Amino acid sequence: MITVRHSQDRGRASFGWLDSRHTFSFGNYYDPQHMGFSALRVINDDRVKPAAGFDTHGHRDMEIISYVLEGQIAHKDSEGNVQVLPAGEFQLMSAGTGIFHSEYNASDSEELHFLQIWIQPDIQGVAPGYQQKDFGRAAGLTPIATPDGENGTLRIRQDAALSQLILEPGAELEVSIPAGRKLYLHQIKGRLLADTTTLTPGDGAKVENQPQLALSNPGSEPLTALVFDLP
Template identity: 40%
Template sequence: MSRMLDVADSRGASKHGWLYSRHTFSFSGYYNPERMGFGLLRVINDDIVQSSAGFATHPHRNMEIISIPLAGSLRHQDSMGNKQIIEAGEIQVISAGTGITHSEYNNSEHEEVNFLQIWVMPKTLNIIPQYDRIKINERKIDNHFQLIIAPMGTIGTMNSVGINQDAFFSFARIDAGQLINYEKYNENNGVYFFIISGKVSIGSQHLNKRDGIGITDEDRLSIGACEQSEVLCIEVPMK
């Protein structure tokens, strides 16, 4: 399949009182054999957590876990000794490797937190667990895809953090009427665009807030905004 469209309203959903989650791909109680991921991109969960609630300490191993707050802030603690408050505009990356435990709570006693939880299969199994975070440079994402996550040890830049996979995450804020380009870092990868907000067109395909589309047959893509939009681009190996 050269293109895979995931419309926001068709995503899976789960409600647990303190948590409301929409699942782009099969996860937990939501199973769709046609939505098992995109290449090595396994999970995109759009989570809303009520005030002071959250995910109690639980384990992970051999998974790349990316957390992106969209509104509010997360209180993170893990077995590596990290205790952090992650706010909207920041991104957290955990390479679980041989195994970690961690917890994620809404840091507010009064407001919800909305964040994306993204999982990518690792390139190398059983590495020493690693943790990193980055603050998005607001000036560099205007009408431009800014690289924010790149393969470990391949790109030395203050503007990106490393991931244990040949994957590249980029972020753009596109003004209404603007057209920008994305060119793949690796011609063998596929590209998954997730529309955080706004309305965009990618070729002849129109996408709205929280829609996603995976593309494998083009190395250079043009993204036009019908209104101011925020777009997350996830470039991953397909196998």
């Protein structure tokens, strides 16, 4: 079964310097029908004005993934990590017992556009961690985060996985879904056909109670999406 969360139905927060769309309840946006999906708790689609950003604030016991679509993030945290995250790179900050960080648009002239993703860990009270990597733009499914960090992926503290999906026009692939597992799709660029359901940028889809999923690109440009494998 595929259940679509259309882009225009997401929550919104606008503070002048930040324009954010919330797939799930977050901050002042609350919808009891959209509190997360399995261990996936947050997908915020954030646009940040030049030289603006999130002042130092804290997190604990949460796996926080940032994926930059346009621009650059200037990151600084209480573990001593001072990094710039450019477009195309993924960052995984494991908050663990507690971490403080700030995130700013590193540019004085260009907008920052990124996804902020929270996944609830299956273990608590462990030391914070930080990982960052560019996984390229290969066609097909590219693993980004896995529970054991295999093959150079980011290691996530949950029985979950995140993959980047890139399909050229006319391309298709089939994903097997083990019994008891769920998928969540988040569409970033282009049009994605999931079985017979069309997703456009900003759309999301829960996939439950089916053994496989056919993914294809019916459009005229390459598509980009994220695919979450969840318990």
